[in-house]
Amino acid sequence: MKQGVLMLSQIALTATKSFSTLLNTLHLDKFIRNNNDVRLVFYHGIGNKNTPCMKFLNDEICESTFKSQLDYLQNKYKLVSLDDVITYYKHSEHDALNKPLCSISFDDGLSTVYSKAFPLLKKKNIPFSVFLNTSVIENINLLWLHVLGYLFTTYGVSDVAHSINSLLGKCLSKVPEDAKGIEDWCRTNMEYVYESSLLTKLAELKTVNIEEVAIEQNMYLTWLQIEEMASHGVTFYSHTHQHFPLNAFTNERHIKSEIKEALATLAKHPDLCKIDFISFPFGMEIDYGKKAIEHAISAGHDYVVEVGDGLNTKNRVIHDKIISRVGLGNVSADNAALYCSLELWPVVKHYLKSFK
Numbered sequence: 001m002k003q004g005v006l007m008l009s010q011i012a013l014t015a016t017k018s019f020s021t022l023l024n025t026l027h028l029d030k031f032i033r034n035n036n037d038v039r040l041v042f043y044h045g046i047g048n049k050n051t052p053c054m055k056f057l058n059d060e061i062c063e064s065t066f067k068s069q070l071d072y073l074q075n076k077y078k079l080v081s082l083d084d085v086i087t088y089y090k091h092s093e094h095d096a097l098n099k100p101l102c103s104i105s106f107d108d109g110l111s112t113v114y115s116k117a118f119p120l121l122k123k124k125n126i127p128f129s130v131f132l133n134t135s136v137i138e139n140i141n142l143l144w145l146h147v148l149g150y151l152f153t154t155y156g157v158s159d160v161a162h163s164i165n166s167l168l169g170k171c172l173s174k175v176p177e178d179a180k181g182i183e184d185w186c187r188t189n190m191e192y193v194y195e196s197s198l199l200t201k202l203a204e205l206k207t208v209n210i211e212e213v214a215i216e217q218n219m220y221l222t223w224l225q226i227e228e229m230a231s232h233g234v235t236f237y238s239h240t241h242q243h244f245p246l247n248a249f250t251n252e253r254h255i256k257s258e259i260k261e262a263l264a265t266l267a268k269h270p271d272l273c274k275i276d277f278i279s280f281p282f283g284m285e286i287d288y289g290k291k292a293i294e295h296a297i298s299a300g301h302d303y304v305v306e307v308g309d310g311l312n313t314k315n316r317v318i319h320d321k322i323i324s325r326v327g328l329g330n331v332s333a334d335n336a337a338l339y340c341s342l343e344l345w346p347v348v349k350h351y352l353k354s355f356k
Contacts, residue, residue, distance in 0.1 A: 020340035040325040046116035052153040053146035068333030077102035081127040105129040131239035131279035134265035190248035238262040247289030283307030310346030
């Protein structure tokens with residue numbers, strides 16, 4: 001059943017992309033989604049995926065593509081802050097808008113948001129938000145995905161797979177010898193990875209000092225950079241503490257800790273950070289789980305920001321406290337691709353849910 005749904009989704013995506021190209025060619029690329037359905041988009045970093053930690057991830061968009069996408073977004077939508085999104089849903093009578101609202105955000109708190117995205121967005125006077133993984137601010141550590149990336153680049157994927165397998169207990173399946181397979185294995189077995197300090201042991205086995213690598217790679221934002229951006233209206237929120245897929249934890253103590261530790265760090269900087277929103281790593285409910293929503297709201301967050309299908313009805317935002325986004329980090333600057341991602345695919349994706 002799961003394989004059938006996946007195949008149907010792939011066929012639908014291919015057809016949707018073709019239809020989007022046709023509509024753009026015929027200049028019929030009108031808004032498909034309701035104008036009152038706010039579009040939210042997100043990115044991670046800006047770059048060419050050529051640094052050791054990012055080489056095996058799809059978390060960077062090249063600067064020229066990002067610039068072109070901003071031009072498209074600014075032309076098609078009214079770009080607003082996340083606070084403005086909530087104000088609109090709470091207080092507007094949903095009068096017809098000439099341009100749908102759109103809000104931009106970045107996950108993980110990568111340093112290229114400051115060095116490359118911020119100058120462009122500031123120049124264009126575009127508001128945006130950043131969701132921070134608080135364990136790595138000031139480059140005092142590396143997120144687990146970036147630890148893997150660094151080790152893959154330095155030692156090779158096959159070597160890393162053999163080293164992980166040498167550390168595993170007999171009760172767990174062996175990791176495959178490909179980068180995506182190892183990442184997926186870690187996500188599935190994150191409770192074991194976390195409780196056993198597997199990646200710390202792996203780094204020690206390779207005589208890699210993660211703290212030194214973090215300083216050398218300089219991947220994450222510093223408080224001075226956050227302060228400068230905040231002075232220009234950029235808003236900062238939680239992306240949890242260490243970027244774990246929370247639904248992989250059966251022990252709810254770990255879920256609470258990820259949420260509360262990040263919240264405690266942000267609370268120490270009330271002039272720079274806010275707690276209204278929290279974005280969960282990986283973004284789909286299957287990755288974070290319903291318990292994470294309950295714990296986040298209980299801890300003091302007002303809204304959960306996810307990926308989901310990308311659609312935002314007033315009822316889901318105001319009553320369910322969930323806001324969906326569309327990732328543009330792996331989308332080209334082509335108008336048809338952006339139209340498909342923002343207008344067509346979210347609607348099709350929502351429809352496909354009925355088959356699950």
